[in-house]
Amino acid sequence: MxxxxxASLDAQYGADAIVRKIFxxxxxxxxxxxxMLAAAFEGxxxxxxxxxxxxxxxAAGNNLVLExxxxxxxxxxxxxxxxxxxxxxxxxxxxxxxxMRPRTAALxxxxxDPDTTPxxxxxxxxxxxxxxxxAANLSFLNLWFAKWRVVQPVPDAATQTDxxxxxxxxxKTSALRDVGLFDEKFFLYFEEVDxxxxxxxxxxxxxxxxxxxxxxxxxxSTGISDDRRRVGEMPEYWYASRSYYFSKQHGTLGxxxxxxxxxxxxxxxxxxxxxxxxxxxAAVKCGRIYANSPLTRSWRASRWARNG
Numbered sequence: 001m002x003x004x005x006x007a008s009l010d011a012q013y014g015a016d017a018i019v020r021k022i023f024x025x026x027x028x029x030x031x032x033x034x035x036m037l038a039a040a041f042e043g044x045x046x047x048x049x050x051x052x053x054x055x056x057x058x059a060a061g062n063n064l065v066l067e068x069x070x071x072x073x074x075x076x077x078x079x080x081x082x083x084x085x086x087x088x089x090x091x092x093x094x095x096x097x098x099x100m101r102p103r104t105a106a107l108x109x110x111x112x113d114p115d116t117t118p119x120x121x122x123x124x125x126x127x128x129x130x131x132x133x134x135a136a137n138l139s140f141l142n143l144w145f146a147k148w149r150v151v152q153p154v155p156d157a158a159t160q161t162d163x164x165x166x167x168x169x170x171x172k173t174s175a176l177r178d179v180g181l182f183d184e185k186f187f188l189y190f191e192e193v194d195x196x197x198x199x200x201x202x203x204x205x206x207x208x209x210x211x212x213x214x215x216x217x218x219x220x221s222t223g224i225s226d227d228r229r230r231v232g233e234m235p236e237y238w239y240a241s242r243s244y245y246f247s248k249q250h251g252t253l254g255x256x257x258x259x260x261x262x263x264x265x266x267x268x269x270x271x272x273x274x275x276x277x278x279x280x281x282a283a284v285k286c287g288r289i290y291a292n293s294p295l296t297r298s299w300r301a302s303r304w305a306r307n308g
Contacts (some may be wrong), residue, residue, distance in 0.1 A: 001084050001217065002033075003040055006047065008087040021075075022047045024083075027055040031033040044112050057168070057237075059182030059191040066181050084217040088112075089276040091212075095170075098158065098207050105175035105204030106196070108164030110154070119216060120153045121165040122208035125197060126150050128243075128261040135265030135284070137231055138272060151279040159208045160296040163196035183248075186239040190245040197249065234283055243292040252294040259293050 002024060013020060022121055024041075026034040026049065034051050041047040052061055062080060069075055077099065081087070089109075100102055109121040124130065129148045142149060154159075169192070179198040182191045196206055246255040266286055273280060290296060 001032045002037060002111050005081060005083060005085050005087070006041075008085075012090045013088055013156065020046060025050045025061045025064055026050065027057075027061045029055075056184065057187035057191075059186050060184045063181045063184060066176065070173055070177050070181065075171055077170055078176075079170045080166060080168070081214075082216065085111075086215040087168075087169055088213040088215060089211065093214055094158070095209060098209060099172065100169065101205070103203060103205045104207060105199045106206045107212070108161075108166060108208045109168045109214040110166060110208075110210040111167055111214055111216040114215055114217065117167075120151050120154060120211075121167070121216065122152060122155060122159060122161040123150050123163050123193075123218075124148065124152060125162045126260045130299075131262040131263035135282070136232065136268040136272075137260045137265075139267065154210075155208055156210060158210070160205055161208050162200065163193050164206060164208065165216075166192040167216045172217045172221070175199060175202075178202055178204070185244060186241045188235075189238050190241040194245055195246065211296055234285070234288075236288070239288045239292040240290050242289075243294065247294050255294050258290070259289055260288060265297075 006022060006024075009020075009022065023048065024037055026037065028051070038049045041049060050133065052062065052064055055061075065139065069078055075185070095107065099107055108121055111121040113119060128146065129145065129154055130150045133149055155161075179195070179202050181195075183194050186194065199206065243255065246258045250258065262284075263286065266282075267281070269278075269280075272278060
C-alpha cells in the first residue's frame with residue numbers, strides 16, 4: 001500500500017511539476033516493511049525512508065518528520081497521507097487559491113472507498129451535546145440537533161469545517177509553526193482533533209475541497225475496520241485518547257460532565273431499545289468509558305503511588 005501511495009503521487013506530480021520530498025516513517029513495524037521500502041526506493045533522492053525505532057503512535061511518527069520541516073524554511077506546505085491512501089487528482093488552481101488565503105491552515109481531500117463512494121472526512125468538534133447525541137442515537141434528536149453532531153453530511157462544494165480526517169491533510173507550515181505539532185500523549189485517535197482545535201482557537205481556517213480526491217482503504221493500517229472484528233469493538237487506546245482530549249480541552253470537571261452526558265444518552269438509547277425493538281450496535285462501551293475517566297485514572301495513579 002505504501003508503494004501504491006507513492007506511485008499515485010508519481011503519477012500526479014512529475015519530477016519537474018512540483019518541488020517535493022517524500023518521507024516514509026516506519027513505526028517499528030517489525031515485519032520487514034522498513035527493509036522492503038528502503039530497497040524499493042534506493043537511489044531516489046526525493047524519497048526518504050525513516051525507521052522510528054519505536055511505535056509511539058500516529059502523532060509521534062508524524063512529528064518525527066514535521067519537527068525538522070517546521071524548524072526550517074524549506075517548505076511552505078506539508079501533506080500528511082496515510083499509508084492506505086491513493087491520490088487520484090493533482091493540485092488544481094482551486095486548491096492553490098484556497099491554500100494561498102492568509103488564514104488557511106489546512107485543506108482536506110474528499111476521501112473515497114475504492115468504488116468511489118465518498119467517506120465522511122469533514123467534522124464538527126466533539127462536545128457534551130455531540131456525545132449525548134452519539135450515545136442516544138435517535139433519528140429525531142439527530143435531525144433536531146444536526147449541526148452539533150460530529151459527523152456531518154459529505155459536502156459537495158468547498159466548505160470551511162472544524163476538523164478533518166488525518167488520512168489526507170495539507171497543512172501550511174506557518175500555521176503549524178504558530179500552534180505547535182501533534183500532542184504525542186495521544187497514541188492514536190483525537191490527536192488531529194486536538195491540533196485542529198488549537199488552530200481554530202488561534203484564528204486559522206480549515207477547508208474541505210471535494211474535487212481533491214483520495215482513495216482511503218479505511219482501517220487497513222490498524223485493522224479496526226476489518227470485517228473479522230466483532231461489531232462494536234474499539235481498542236483501549238481509543239478510550240484513553242478520548243478521555244485525554246476532553247480533559248485537555250475542558251478540564252477534569254468538564255471531562256466528567258461529558259462522560260455524564262454520554263451516560264444519559266446511553267440510558268435514553270437503552271430505554272428506546274426495548275420500546276422500539278432496536279438492536280445494539282454501539283461502538284463505545286460504558287464500562288470502558290468510565291475505566292478511562294479522569295477520576296478513575298487519578299484513583300489508579302494514587303493507588304500505584306501508595307504501593308510504591
